[in-house]
Amino acid sequence: MEQTLFRGRRERKLGEGIAVRLEGVRKRYGDTEAVAGVSLEVRDGEFFSLLGPSGCGKTTLLRMIAGFDEPDEGRILIAGQDMRGVPPYRRPVNTVFQNYALFPHMSVEQNIAFGLRMRRMPKEEIARRVAWALELVNMQGLEKRRPNQLSGGQKQRVALARALVNEPEVLLLDEPLSALDLKLRQELRVELMNLQERLGITFIFVTHDQEEALVMSDRIAVMNRGQVEQVGAAEDVYELPRTPFVARFLGDSNLIPATALEPRRVRTPLGEFVLDEEDALTPGQEVLLSIRPEKIRLFREKPNLPNVFQARVDDIIYTGAENHYLLEADGVRLTVNTLNQDILEPGHDEFSYDEVVWVAMTPEKLVVVSEAGSGGGNGA
Numbered sequence: 001m002e003q004t005l006f007r008g009r010r011e012r013k014l015g016e017g018i019a020v021r022l023e024g025v026r027k028r029y030g031d032t033e034a035v036a037g038v039s040l041e042v043r044d045g046e047f048f049s050l051l052g053p054s055g056c057g058k059t060t061l062l063r064m065i066a067g068f069d070e071p072d073e074g075r076i077l078i079a080g081q082d083m084r085g086v087p088p089y090r091r092p093v094n095t096v097f098q099n100y101a102l103f104p105h106m107s108v109e110q111n112i113a114f115g116l117r118m119r120r121m122p123k124e125e126i127a128r129r130v131a132w133a134l135e136l137v138n139m140q141g142l143e144k145r146r147p148n149q150l151s152g153g154q155k156q157r158v159a160l161a162r163a164l165v166n167e168p169e170v171l172l173l174d175e176p177l178s179a180l181d182l183k184l185r186q187e188l189r190v191e192l193m194n195l196q197e198r199l200g201i202t203f204i205f206v207t208h209d210q211e212e213a214l215v216m217s218d219r220i221a222v223m224n225r226g227q228v229e230q231v232g233a234a235e236d237v238y239e240l241p242r243t244p245f246v247a248r249f250l251g252d253s254n255l256i257p258a259t260a261l262e263p264r265r266v267r268t269p270l271g272e273f274v275l276d277e278e279d280a281l282t283p284g285q286e287v288l289l290s291i292r293p294e295k296i297r298l299f300r301e302k303p304n305l306p307n308v309f310q311a312r313v314d315d316i317i318y319t320g321a322e323n324h325y326l327l328e329a330d331g332v333r334l335t336v337n338t339l340n341q342d343i344l345e346p347g348h349d350e351f352s353y354d355e356v357v358w359v360a361m362t363p364e365k366l367v368v369v370s371e372a373g374s375g376g377g378n379g380a
């Protein structure tokens with residue numbers, strides 16, 4: 001099995017084993033199928049994210065791994081053990097919640113020590129572990145404070161320390177950064193990543209924030225309506241989305257309808273395109289093609305490239321670091337993002353309103369996304 005992953009383009013070696021395995025897990029609340037058949041494997045030492053919009057079933061899935069809820073169908077295995085009927089406190093996992101869930105009447109130290117006291121650990125061992133956990137999250141010196149004397153970021157550090165002090169095999173994190181402001185969130189992202197790398201604990205991280213998932217994760221499972229639509233390394237799910245939902249949810253995407261003429265040749269409203277696609281199409285097949293706004297290239301003169309056509313600049317949005325061009329061609333609207341960067345020749349991308357430009361779509365950046373639910377990249 002391939003064990004080398006890249007996070008932020010840094011090579012990471014993961015363990016051989018499977019920390020958490022979900023097999024056909026389902027959960028229904030009345031008429032709502034919150035989790036609709038999820039199969040996944042999370043590797044030992046992996047930073048794994050469950051990413052999806054509100055209501056897609058992320059929290060329900062996490063709660064079932066933690067043992068706060070049981071699946072209606074399917075199995076959850078942690079470190080190879082079937083968890084059916086195993087209560088939360090007997091599972092080798094701990095959870096960090098969005099709202100910290102600290103005990104308000106206890107000091108930082110007492111909050112962190114609570115789980116260890118419940119397990120009747122000797123006093124010296126508790127003190128040693130609490131000191132270790134405080135140092136881990138940079139909270140030394142604040143051990144006597146109460147939660148209401150802490151900032152949001154500090155509270156979340158205490159919540160993290162309280163979970164880590166139990167030395168779980170798997171740490172479950174349910175939107176732990178979403179209550180914090182952007183700057184703090186960005187700082188804590190880096191801290192969390194470093195901590196995870198240092199401790200080697202498996203993290204399962206729930207978020208609806210695509211950037212957070214892309215930055216932090218070894219792999220991401222993109223969820224929609226109780227199902228996993230695609231699993232892969234950040235670059236894979238971003239560069240090669242397999243469903244229209246994944247293409248739209250992770251960043252912006254241009255979706256173009258196409259009909260296959262040959263396995264790697266399609267007809268679109270913009271002309272005939274060649275594809276560089278692993279899985280060949282059947283002639284007559286109707287698909288959607290996805291291309292990211294920053295992968296489309298614009299030219300003044302007709303370039304000698306495949307998949308070129310002309311379009312009119314309908315609107316230009318200046319966002320500081322980028323220009324967003326809204327193009328119109330044969331009834332299709334496209335968004336193109338270009339960087340305003342000094343290393344590029346001046347004037348290379350300064351197109352004007354109503355200008356007719358040449359557009360090129362590199363075959364390897366043009367991805368076939370099958371309709372969701374039609375077998376377009378699932379689970380495991």
Ligand SMILES: Nc1ncnc2c1ncn2[C@@H]1O[C@H](COP(=O)(O)OP(=O)(O)OP(=O)(O)O)[C@@H](O)[C@H]1O
Pocket residue numbers: 029030032033034052053054055056057058059060061208
């Ligand atoms: N205890 C419950 N009783 C009834 N319905 C529930 C319960 N818990 C969750 N649901 C429903 O199940 C679906 C999935 O909810 P879940 O909380 O897992 O989604 P989520 O992806 O975590 O969303 P969010 O990001 O908003 O927390 C939703 O439609 C939700 O309303």
